[in-house]
Structure formats: structure tokens, C-alpha cells
Amino acid sequence: MSTPAFAADWTGGTEAIAYQACPACKSAWYFRRQFCPSCGAADPVSKPASGKGKVYAETLVHRAPVPEAKGDVPYKIVLVDTEEGFRMMAHGDPALAIGDTVMARFKPFLGKTVPYFVKAG
Numbered sequence: 001m002s003t004p005a006f007a008a009d010w011t012g013g014t015e016a017i018a019y020q021a022c023p024a025c026k027s028a029w030y031f032r033r034q035f036c037p038s039c040g041a042a043d044p045v046s047k048p049a050s051g052k053g054k055v056y057a058e059t060l061v062h063r064a065p066v067p068e069a070k071g072d073v074p075y076k077i078v079l080v081d082t083e084e085g086f087r088m089m090a091h092g093d094p095a096l097a098i099g100d101t102v103m104a105r106f107k108p109f110l111g112k113t114v115p116y117f118v119k120a121g
């Protein structure tokens with residue numbers, strides 16, 4: 001059994017976003033898997049993402065999902081279509097709107113460093 005070599009990303013406390021891509025069909029996706037969700041090929045490749053993308057959807061969270069987040073509401077959650085072709089959910093600037101071009105930054109949230117999108121340019 002081989003251990004996949006993953007690119008470092010924010011889930012490990014690093015200020016970086018990693019994604020996976022399939023060498024066989026060129027699909028790209030965000031959540032780590034052992035197989036390509038499109039064609040089923042094994043051994044996807046982990047790559048660092050640029051952090052650039054476009055807002056696909058946004059919502060303002062008014063109700064804290066956990067008691068520890070009470071001091072953080074309301075906060076913006078965005079779905080971003082990245083330039084690498086995968087879609088990811090993350091925190092974002094409250095002023096972001098659908099179609100905005102964004103850049104990933106990072107900020108602390110509930111004791112973790114999480115991706116935080118701001119308007120690019």
C-alpha cells in the first residue's frame with residue numbers, strides 16, 4: 001500500500017490551498033480522494049492552487065453553526081470557481097457578490113487558519 005504524497009494545504013495549518021487533478025481525464029476537484037470522481041482512475045495528483053477564482057454563489061451566515069462561532073456571525077460563505085477548474089467553499093469578505101473576481105487570503109476562525117476570499121485587483 002502506498003502513501004499518497006499530498007501538497008500541503010490549510011487543513012494542515014499552512015496558508016495554501018491544495019486540490020487534486022486526474023492525469024487521465026484532466027478533471028480537478030477539491031476534496032481529497034483516492035480515485036478520480038469523473039473517470040475512476042487511481043492515483044490523482046495533488047497540486048497547490050493559485051487562490052484565484054470567481055464567486056459562483058454567496059450567503060451570509062447569521063446563525064452560528066457551533067456555540068464557539070457566536071462572536072463571528074454574521075459572516076460570508078462563498079462558493080468559488082477557481083481558475084484551476086474546481087469549486088470550493090470558503091469564508092469571504094462580506095461585500096463579495098456573485099461574479100466577483102477573488103483572491104484567497106487566510107484568517108483565523110475557531111482556532112484554525114481558513115481560506116478567506118477577498119475581491120481581486
Ligand SMILES: [Zn+2]
Nearest residue numbers: 022025036039
Ligand atoms: Zn479522471
